Amino acid sequence: MYVSQFAVLAAVLFAMGVYGILVRRNGILVLMSVELILNSVNINLVAFGALRDSIAGEVFALFVITVAAAEVGVGLAIVLLIYRNRRSVDLSEMDLMKG
Amino acid sequence: MxxxxxxxxxxxxxxxxxxxxxxxxxxxxxxxxxxxxxxxxxxxxxxxxxxxxxxxxxxxxxxxxxxxxxxxxxxxxxxxxxxxxxxxxxxxxxxxxxxxxxxxxxxxxxxxxxxxxxxxxxxxxDTEVDHPxxxxxxxxxxxxxxxxxxxxxxxxxxxxxxxxxxxTTNEVADSIFSDYIIAFEAVSVLLLAALIGAIVVARRD
CATH class of the missing domain: 1.20.120.1200 (NADH-ubiquinone/plastoquinone oxidoreductase chain 6, subunit NuoJ)
Structure with missing residues (x-):
């Protein structure tokens, strides 16, 4: 197996996540796109760890998974709070801090 | 054989x-x-x-x-x-x-x-999940x-x-609890903070 197979797949997933973050208006869908990006980074970490025969790639992938779980917990709590206050999770209506 | x-x-x-x-x-x-x-x-x-x-x-x-x-x-x-x-x-x-x-x-x-x-x-x-x-x-x-x-x-x-x-899982465990123990503890504290933070943010007062 070639390293570039995994790296290119991860790059495409990353680009999809970027597209999702930019184009989605629903807060939960934006969080899902962030998950896509984090997973593409994890593929890279594990693949490069396997390439260099180092365990560090896997350990850091585990840390990324943990941080992603924490991020989803807090992110969804924020989305719920916004929904409770404004009856909507549409991000284009969140312009309170717009100059 | x-x-x-x-x-x-x-x-x-x-x-x-x-x-x-x-x-x-x-x-x-x-x-x-x-x-x-x-x-x-x-x-x-x-x-x-x-x-x-x-x-x-x-x-x-x-x-x-x-x-x-x-x-x-x-x-x-x-x-x-x-x-x-x-x-x-x-x-x-x-x-x-x-x-x-x-x-x-x-x-x-x-x-x-x-x-x-x-x-x-x-x-x-939903029709309005995307930006136009x-x-x-x-x-x-x-x-x-x-x-x-x-x-x-x-x-x-x-x-x-x-x-x-x-x-193997054995190697991963060895590595986490020797080389990366500080990062591991930091992530543990982060999880606790995220747990408490999520409860505080999402609860109804």
Missing amino acids: DALAPTTGALAADSLAGAALAPTTSVLFADALAPTTSVLALLVAQNVAFYVIAAIMLFAGFRVVTSPNVVHAALYLIAVLAGVAALFLLLGAEFVGITQVLIYIGAVIVLFLFGIMLTRSPMGA RRLPATLAAALVGAVTIYSVLDYFGDEQFPKETRT
Whole structure:
């Protein structure tokens, strides 16, 4: 197996996540796109760890998974709070801090 | 085959010297060829598995960011996460693969589905989940993807993985609790902080 197979797949997933973050208006869908990006980074970490025969790639992938779980917990709590206050999770209506 | 091994070993010199020992030489060649063909078959199987998984992941990932239905997007995200877990197993990272299934598919997706259920009144397709202006986002994503793909292809070329990339849970545990113990403790505190923070933010006063 070639390293570039995994790296290119991860790059495409990353680009999809970027597209999702930019184009989605629903807060939960934006969080899902962030998950896509984090997973593409994890593929890279594990693949490069396997390439260099180092365990560090896997350990850091585990840390990324943990941080992603924490991020989803807090992110969804924020989305719920916004929904409770404004009856909507549409991000284009969140312009309170717009100059 | 094992019972024959000493015999073939003893006869190896003769057969290599060209003696007329047809049965023995065929056994020797079978022994020599068997590992090579199985390694080749394994490589082919790995590549086929990779491309099948990659195709599923790309389709599902595309649907995650384009599906007009929020619940469908979450279900497609499951396919992407399962594909990532399969890639981890393909790379020999068994513990990360299992953790991916447990944490992501088991916990994060359920959290997403709860979030969707709590923030949507009507079930079914929402028409307004996307911005109307998709072109700038497409351009930005294509630029990011093109630059990244170009640079990884330029840097790695056709570099291959070593033949044996399997790492056991034992090694991962040893590494976490020796080299990375400080990072591990920091992540533990972060999880606790996130837990308390989520409760404080989301509770009704």
